[in-house]
Amino acid sequence: MISLAGEPKTAAVTAHARGQETTGTTTVKRGFAHMLKHGVVMDVTTVEQAQIAEEAGAVSVMVLDKLPYDIRQQGGVARTASLRVIEEILDHVTIPVMAKCRIGHSYEAKVLQETGVDMIDESEVLTPADEERFIWKWDFTTPFVSGCKDLGEALRRITEGASMIRTKGEPGTGNVAEAVKHVRILNKEVRGVRGTYESGDTQELLRLSRELKVPFELVEETGRLGRLPVVNFAAGGIATPADAALMMTLGCDGVFVGSGVFKAEDPRERARSIVVAVTYHDDPKVVAEAQKMIDERKSMMGTTDSLRMQERGVNV
Amino acid sequence: MLGLQGDVEEHLSATQTALSRLGREGEPTLVKSVEDVRRVSALIVPGGESTVMGGLSSVKGIIPALRERISGGLPTLGTCAGMIVLARKAPDRVVGETNQIVLGALDISVERNSFGRQRESFEAELRLELPGGERFRGVFIRAPAVKSMGPGVKELARLGEKVVAVQQGRIVGTAFHPELSESTLVHEYLIKLATGQPERA
Numbered sequence: 001m002i003s004l005a006g007e008p009k010t011a012a013v014t015a016h017a018r019g020q021e022t023t024g025t026t027t028v029k030r031g032f033a034h035m036l037k038h039g040v041v042m043d044v045t046t047v048e049q050a051q052i053a054e055e056a057g058a059v060s061v062m063v064l065d066k067l068p069y070d071i072r073q074q075g076g077v078a079r080t081a082s083l084r085v086i087e088e089i090l091d092h093v094t095i096p097v098m099a100k101c102r103i104g105h106s107y108e109a110k111v112l113q114e115t116g117v118d119m120i121d122e123s124e125v126l127t128p129a130d131e132e133r134f135i136w137k138w139d140f141t142t143p144f145v146s147g148c149k150d151l152g153e154a155l156r157r158i159t160e161g162a163s164m165i166r167t168k169g170e171p172g173t174g175n176v177a178e179a180v181k182h183v184r185i186l187n188k189e190v191r192g193v194r195g196t197y198e199s200g201d202t203q204e205l206l207r208l209s210r211e212l213k214v215p216f217e218l219v220e221e222t223g224r225l226g227r228l229p230v231v232n233f234a235a236g237g238i239a240t241p242a243d244a245a246l247m248m249t250l251g252c253d254g255v256f257v258g259s260g261v262f263k264a265e266d267p268r269e270r271a272r273s274i275v276v277a278v279t280y281h282d283d284p285k286v287v288a289e290a291q292k293m294i295d296e297r298k299s300m301m302g303t304t305d306s307l308r309m310q311e312r313g314v315n316v
Numbered sequence: 317m318l319g320l321q322g323d324v325e326e327h328l329s330a331t332q333t334a335l336s337r338l339g340r341e342g343e344p345t346l347v348k349s350v351e352d353v354r355r356v357s358a359l360i361v362p363g364g365e366s367t368v369m370g371g372l373s374s375v376k377g378i379i380p381a382l383r384e385r386i387s388g389g390l391p392t393l394g395t396c397a398g399m400i401v402l403a404r405k406a407p408d409r410v411v412g413e414t415n416q417i418v419l420g421a422l423d424i425s426v427e428r429n430s431f432g433r434q435r436e437s438f439e440a441e442l443r444l445e446l447p448g449g450e451r452f453r454g455v456f457i458r459a460p461a462v463k464s465m466g467p468g469v470k471e472l473a474r475l476g477e478k479v480v481a482v483q484q485g486r487i488v489g490t491a492f493h494p495e496l497s498e499s500t501l502v503h504e505y506l507i508k509l510a511t512g513q514p515e516r517a
Contacts, residue, residue, distance in 0.1 A: 001326070002496055021438035021456075021475075028437045031457050031496050034323040035363050035397070057371040059321060059364070094408040094428055095365055096458065118434035118458070141435045279320050279372050280348070286375065 002027045002034065003229035005221035006158045008138060016141065024141035026163075032096075032119065032143050033164035033231035036060060036254055040244065040275050041098065041233070043067055043258040045081070050089045050097075053261070056271030060096040060118070062256065063089055068125050068172030069259035072305055078126040080108045086115050098145070103313040104130020106139075113142040119164070121145045122157075124312040125171050125258070132314050137161030147235070149182045149310055151189035152212035154228055156316065159214055165228055167252075168310040169236015172259050174302030176243045178310065179236045183250045190227060197223025213316060227251075236310070239264070239299055241277030241290040248281035265298035318382075319346030320372040322364020322397060326495040327503075331360070334503035340511065353381040358391040358510035360503075361398030363457070363493050366428070369401050370417030379419070386421040391486040391509035393502065399482075399489035400426050400460055422489050423466030424482060430461035430491070431478075442492070444481060445472045448501045454480065454492035461491055 007026045015025045039059025044050045050061045065081040066074065080101045090097050096118035101108035103122055108129070112120050120142055122135050137144040138161035146157035147168040154165045167186070169179030196204045197220065205223060209216040221229045234247035235256035244255045257274055264270045273290040280286035317327050324346065331344040347353055359382075361369070373379050386392050386402070394402040400418065405425040407413045409432075431438070437457045444452040452473075462479035465471075472481035472488070480491040486509050494502035 001329075001498060021440045023436060023438045025439055027455055027496060028439060028457060031455055031493065032434050032437065034326060034496070035365065035457055037323055037325070037364070038319075038321045039365065039368055054367065057368045059368050090433075091410060094411050094414060095367060096434060113435065116433050116435060143434065275368070275372070276375055280375070283348075 002030045003221055003225065005229045006155075006215060006218045029143035029163040030230055033145070036096075036164075036233075037231060038279055039254045040271075040278050041254070041256045042261050042271060043256070044089070044262065046085065047088050047092050049262055049267070050093050052268055053271055054093045054095050056268060057275035058095060058271065059254065060098055061089065061093065062098045062100065062121060063117075064100055064125070067259040067263055068309070069174070069263045069300065069303065070172075071125060072172045072303055072307055080105075080112060080126065083111065083115050086112070086117060090116060100126055101135075102126040103128040104133050104135060106135050109135055109140065113140055117142065119143050119145055122162075123147065124168060124309045128312050130314075134160050134313065137163075145233075147310070148186065150185045151193070151222070152214065154186065154232070155212055155214040155218045155222070158218060158228075158230060162230065164231045164233070166233040166235040166256055169234070169238075171236045171309055172303065173237050174239045174260065174263075174300045175304075176237045176239070176246065179234050179238065179247060180250065182236075183234060183247065183252060186228075186232070187251060190222060193219060193223045194226040238274075239302070240294065240296075241273045241287055244274045245277045245281040245287045248278055254278065259300055263300035264294070266294055269293045270298075317344060317346055318359065318361045318369065318398070319348045321368045322362040323493070323495060324362050327360050327362045327395075330495040330500050330503045331507070334500040334507055337500060338504055338507060340507060342507065347378075349376050350378050350381045353378050353385055356390070358506055359386070359393070360506070361392070361394040361401050363396040363398060363495070366397040366400035366406065366418075367414070367416045369397060373417065379417070383419055383421065386419065386487065389486055391506055392421065392488070393506045394422070394487075394489045395493050395495060396457065396459060396491060399491060400428060402487060402489055406460070422482065422484055422487050423469055424489065425463045425465075426460045427463045428460050429458050431456060431459050434458055440475060442473045442475065442480070444501075445470075446501060446505050448499075449473075452499060452501070453497050455496040456480075456492045459491045462489075
């Protein structure tokens with residue numbers, strides 16, 4: 001069963017009856033994310049890259065104009081990818097296709113929905129378009145994934161209609177440390193809410209919901225489930241099979257790999273090895289075999305520049 | 317539960333609920349190796365991406381073991397991508413024939429993404445030819461549909477022109493996701509197949 005926590009009354013408005021069939025329901029949107037579990041979503045910029053990702057076993061591809069590493073290098077404004085490239089990719093792979101839009105840019109999102117992408121990432125990797133608001137994601141039939149650094153951000157994005165959550169990490173750096181940090185913070189906060197829920201201290205749950213600026217219902221549901229009420233992936237800085245396996249052992253439902261595959265010199269082997277490591281993260285022997293498929297000298301260089309993409313977007 | 321990729325935990329919990337509703341004992345477990353395949357008394361191939369599951373099943377060489385057990389009468393349920401993995405053929409609606417790995421256990425040809433992309437995903441009331449299945453709310457996510465089926469395959473549900481659930485002996489395939497519905501009757505039926513007490517609708 002899919003948790004429907006946080007669904008506003010207006011969500012019924014965005015679900016469309018089509019004969020006996022109803023599209024755009026919360027179950028269908030959140031359910032889509034459930035099908036990605038134990039999988040790897042890979043950033044791609046071309047049809048060729050999308051096909052390499054599909055052959056390697058990616059559960060979905062995320063289309064960008066530039067990989068996060070290149071966005072860091074080139075600077076300037078980063079926007080959603082060319083619709084023609086997205087359409088070409090939609091026509092050439094059988095797995096789901098996602099694309100990023102700018103934070104708060106409802107119209108880039110509308111355009112992506114028209115194109116027919118399967119999920120939209122309202123992403124801090126692109127230059128934010130609204131300094132005060134995120135997109136009201138309940139208005140869309142297409143599900144959204146959103147980034148978070150902690151429980152408050154995750155539940156606020158779910159309140160706005162996100163059907164899936166990922167950690168922000170620090171994209172394009174090749175450094176997994178920030179993603180680890182964000183998952184650890186999230187886990188610790190969820191454990192806290194779980195403890196409070198089990199102790200029956202409703203007033204403390206209410207205080208927490210005020211502190212996190214989210215509806216009480218979502219805090220209560222997090223406590224009841226002992227996890228986020230939607231699927232939660234790791235993202236931001238994952239570059240090797242061992243990185244991916246580490247994120248899975250920390251309790252993530254799957255991983256996004258951004259620059260890690262196609263900024264490496266061995267993208268095919270790298271993509272395949274990360275897929276294997278995610279599925280068999282509980283078996284170090286298999287992860288070691290996966291790690292042997294790649295060569296550290298071919299890993300992305302990584303960067304230590306000071307741009308903090310994770311701080312983008314309004315903090316409410 | 318084939319535990320390579322997909323909504324494995326949702327199936328675990330649906331099976332757990334089905335067991336307790338039937339008052340049966342049982343231990344839902346993950347299948348990721350040949351030893352796991354040999355141990356189980358029923359199998360569920362979950363929803364997810366069929367290409368991914370097919371590719372991953374070669375890592376530990378579990379494909380021959382799966383084929384052997386399923387053809388030997390192992391009660392098996394495949395939902396959505398799981399039904400695709402069990403099928404004989406699975407061309408994509410847009411891309412057409414691909415070289416993806418399928419088990420060929422169910423004598424059906426399945427069209428992948430038959431209803432369209434995610435924005436076309438939907439919920440619908442179905443009449444499912446299983447005990448208690450008169451009104452079943454099906455959750456269809458980028459769902460496939462059965463295009464053609466062999467003589468030994470029985471239709472269990474259809475939506476308009478499309479066949480969306482089938483049974484062949486002890487194998488059940490659904491285009492929708494019973495693990496995401498409130499009703500656990502499909503899981504209960506699998507348990508009854510495994511414990512030798514199936515009653516037909």
